[in-house]
Amino acid sequence: MFRNQYDTDVTTWSPTGRLFQVEYAMEAVKQGSAAIGLRSRSHVVLACVNKAQSELSSHQRKIFKVDDHIGVAIAGLTADGRVLSRYMRSESINHSFTYESPLPVGRLVVHLADKAQVCTQRSWKRPYGVGLLVGGLDESGAHLYYNCPSGNYFEYQAFAIGSRSQAAKTYLERRFESFGDSSREDLIKDAILAVRETLQGETLKSSLCTVAILGVDEPFHFLDQEAIQKVIDTFEKVPEEEEGEDEAGEGEAEAAAAAPAEQGGAGAGDQDVAPMEM
Amino acid sequence: MTFTIPIENGNGVKDAEADSQRTLYPYVTGTSVVAIKYKDGILMASDMGGSYGSTLRYKNIERMKAIGKHSLLGASGEISDFQEILRYLDELTLNDNMWDDGNSLGPKEVHNYLTRVMYNRRNKFNPLWNTLVLGGVKNGEKYLGMVSMIGVSFEDNHVATGFGNHLARPILRDEWREDLSFEEGVKLLEKCMRVLLYRDRSAINKLQIAKMTEEGVTVSEPYSLKTFWEFKAFTNPTVGAEGS
Numbered sequence: 461m462f463r464n465q466y467d468t469d470v471t472t473w474s475p476t477g478r479l480f481q482v483e484y485a486m487e488a489v490k491q492g493s494a495a496i497g498l499r500s501r502s503h504v505v506l507a508c509v510n511k512a513q514s515e516l517s518s519h520q521r522k523i524f525k526v527d528d529h530i531g532v533a534i535a536g537l538t539a540d541g542r543v544l545s546r547y548m549r550s551e552s553i554n555h556s557f558t559y560e561s562p563l564p565v566g567r568l569v570v571h572l573a574d575k576a577q578v579c580t581q582r583s584w585k586r587p588y589g590v591g592l593l594v595g596g597l598d599e600s601g602a603h604l605y606y607n608c609p610s611g612n613y614f615e616y617q618a619f620a621i622g623s624r625s626q627a628a629k630t631y632l633e634r635r636f637e638s639f640g641d642s643s644r645e646d647l648i649k650d651a652i653l654a655v656r657e658t659l660q661g662e663t664l665k666s667s668l669c670t671v672a673i674l675g676v677d678e679p680f681h682f683l684d685q686e687a688i689q690k691v692i693d694t695f696e697k698v699p700e701e702e703e704g705e706d707e708a709g710e711g712e713a714e715a716a717a718a719a720p721a722e723q724g725g726a727g728a729g730d731q732d733v734a735p736m737e738m
Numbered sequence: 739m740t741f742t743i744p745i746e747n748g749n750g751v752k753d754a755e756a757d758s759q760r761t762l763y764p765y766v767t768g769t770s771v772v773a774i775k776y777k778d779g780i781l782m783a784s785d786m787g788g789s790y791g792s793t794l795r796y797k798n799i800e801r802m803k804a805i806g807k808h809s810l811l812g813a814s815g816e817i818s819d820f821q822e823i824l825r826y827l828d829e830l831t832l833n834d835n836m837w838d839d840g841n842s843l844g845p846k847e848v849h850n851y852l853t854r855v856m857y858n859r860r861n862k863f864n865p866l867w868n869t870l871v872l873g874g875v876k877n878g879e880k881y882l883g884m885v886s887m888i889g890v891s892f893e894d895n896h897v898a899t900g901f902g903n904h905l906a907r908p909i910l911r912d913e914w915r916e917d918l919s920f921e922e923g924v925k926l927l928e929k930c931m932r933v934l935l936y937r938d939r940s941a942i943n944k945l946q947i948a949k950m951t952e953e954g955v956t957v958s959e960p961y962s963l964k965t966f967w968e969f970k971a972f973t974n975p976t977v978g979a980e981g982s
Contacts, residue, residue: 557854559850566837566841
């Protein structure tokens with residue numbers, strides 16, 4: 461392929477000003493199973509799809525508690541994700557110890573982003589191959605951030621990463637304007653519905669997804685399987701044929717439109733906007 | 739009073755050098771600081787004296803300084819160590835402001851940071867020779883705490899350092915209330931400072947009172963208290979005493 465000449469190490473620029481190793485790292489994020497985050501003014505919900513290697517094995521943990529007021533969902537190389545979660549826990553606890561006060565999540569994501577950037581500028585390192593959805597609180601309320609391997613971070617009202625996340629993103633795009641004032645229950649329901657989008661036809665069961673929530677008066681914790689199943693039951697009872705097909709139809713159409721665009725982009729080589737601009 | 743540990747070895751010169759790196763005794767010192775919570779926030783009072791041993795050498799030292807938007811630090815003990823602490827806090831507040839993200843250090847955070855600093859220095863046998871009073875108001879919550887030179891730290895409704903602990907706090911224990919108005923609070927502090935002026939030889943009659951509320955921190959201009967030295971107990975102190 462055209463871009464193979466300049467992709468040997470992370471410290472080599474391409475003639476069009478791209479760092480291919482960093483972009484390849486972001487591809488790794490897209491290979492991981494989906495993770496979704498959304499927030500209201502007072503709560504953040506993180507949800508992910510549980511993927512197991514085989515029927516014999518347990519599924520990988522993709523959501524981690526960083527502190528009572530911060531949680532993170534990962535997609536991509538889960539080993540890299542664990543290491544970064546440990547770093548976040550360490551930063552958070554050191555801050556709590558020195559100042560007896562929770563570390564504002566906005567400051568934590570900057571530390572995380574700076575750490576990721578270092579790996580894009582050392583010839584003996586490689587970028588972290590994991591995308592992180594960080595949800596947390598600070599003085600101004602609840603926040604959701606996405607940290608990517610490039611060292612960039614963005615704040616979101618709602619976001620999805622990983623494989624087939626485009627379907628979830630489409631769903632969220634339609635509803636995000638109402639999330640700010642959503643109740644806690646509605647936010648959870650929207651998160652689970654978004655997870656359902658990424659399953660694309662597979663029946664949604666509580667064993668297939670993990671959901672965690674944190675809020676202004678609620679420390680970070682996971683929802684147990686029964687609670688998730690109860691929420692699933694509320695909308696699975698609704699006549700699913702029209703609703704399900706419409707959403708699935710839209711989701712597939714979006715996914716179909718998106719896929720050739722991505723492939724076309726990759727084929728054309730250096731003409732496009734680099735994915736790290738997303 | 740020294741902080742050296744007697745170790746029998748042949749490293750005389752090396753020990754002396756190491757000792758010159760650690761705090762042994764204070765040189766220029768400030769006396770008591772007294773602070774109380776009142777209805778709208780915190781009031782703190784201290785005089786402006788710096789003693790060089792038994793000489794009252796400096797009479798214009800501000801021993802209370804605002805920290806960030808929400809806090810005020812008062813100190814007794816070694817003045818140069820207080821100035822060093824102000825430099826640490828300057829750096830801390832500067833970095834906090836540079837984030838420019840709507841989050842700011844409140845009095846609780848500053849108090850805990852200072853506790854860590856004081857305790858870590860004590861562990862190295864090189865203390866900052868101060869007793870610090872940290873007060874402030876943030877998001878409607880009043881905070882008043884103290885840290886000593888050995889890292890003992892706590893919060894209370896009224897605190898004092900040095901002689902203030904012995905002379906002012908008994909008055910405060912009797913007369914402090916949750917809902918003191920500003921005028922009542924100032925009168926109460928002046929009563930404590932007057933007693934300290936009469937009885938603490940390192941105190942001078944030039945004091946400042948600082949006010950912390952949600953709106954911010956203000957330190958008053960220096961002023962003096964009215965004193966009366968013709969009390970019978972002063973003119974004839976030993977009348978009725980044992981053995982007189």
